[in-house]
Amino acid sequence: MDINLIFRIAGIGILISVLNMVLKQAGKEEQAQMLTLAGVVIVLFMVIQLIQRLFTDIRSVFGF
């Protein structure tokens, strides 16, 4: 079970929240927006691999 991946995603989320707060306090709204976007893309890359594994597994189990 990939518990490490879950922790990594949650960690990235918390880190981005903190960095976002810092950037907003410093008045850099645009950079905060870009940071949010970058975080989503990084996490999406991790999740997409998992989804791909899920789909191949389902294909092999249910005989598609």
Add this chain to the structure above:
Amino acid sequence: MPFFATLGFILLVTILLIILRHDRPEIAMLLALAATAVIMVGLLKNVSEILLVFEDLAVKANVNTNYLKLIIKIVGIAYLAGFGAQICKDAGENSMAAKIELAGKIFILTMGIPIMVGILDLILKVF
């Protein structure tokens, strides 16, 4: 995957989701997606064992295995459609969830129609 491991895993993910949902809803959604995928991959091993038993029973009972394979495929589609619809509902996109459910129903119907036609043909032959 043992049951208690699954339970603990889900409770842990719930706690992480509560922490994240407040200020990062998009990452919370991705986390939920990842957790669902991990759980489903874990459960698929058990599902495949169950399906093997069913196939064994069908062979013993001389049931046409093509029909059983079709039914298993339909179960797979229902499983995936439920997975997708649940993720969409969690993200608050109820209309997209409804679309996934509609697509699942239509695909299941298209796969099930040959069986229905077969039954009707059989009935016509008898009478």
